[in-house]
Amino acid sequence: MPPLAQVLERCATTPPNILATLQKVQATLGYVPHTAVPEIAHALGVTDSDVAGVLSFYHDLRTEPPGKHTIRFCLGESCLAAGAEKSLAAIEKKLGCELGETTKDKRFTLEKVYCLGNCALSPCAMIGEDVHGRVLPKTLADLLKEYKK
């Protein structure tokens, strides 16, 4: 059975929980392709528009495959106070993409979060499962080098 069908089989609930289903599809496939909307809607007994509406509303749901590494850049209060906006501008320039986008080489996807629980080392970013503190414009090149191998 294809991965999407397996997820949908487990998500058939009454009443249907569209958001939870889309989160499970994303956890399994890495994103929720627009082409999967009709199948998801059919499995949940809702309309395509219901699913598409939830998919477009929640920015944590991706409709394109993510890059090899997802960078979750923190824009929480502590990180903003420590200069996160300058670091973010530097990382966007270095990667050639903005928040919500994936680099052309599909290596990095840049997303925002609001606190990684590492405020003492602000500004912070999470790359994959690794949390990094003191993410400053001058340290970005070395940090990203680790993930370009």
Ligand code: FES
């Ligand atoms: S606000 Fe960024 S880690 Fe807490």
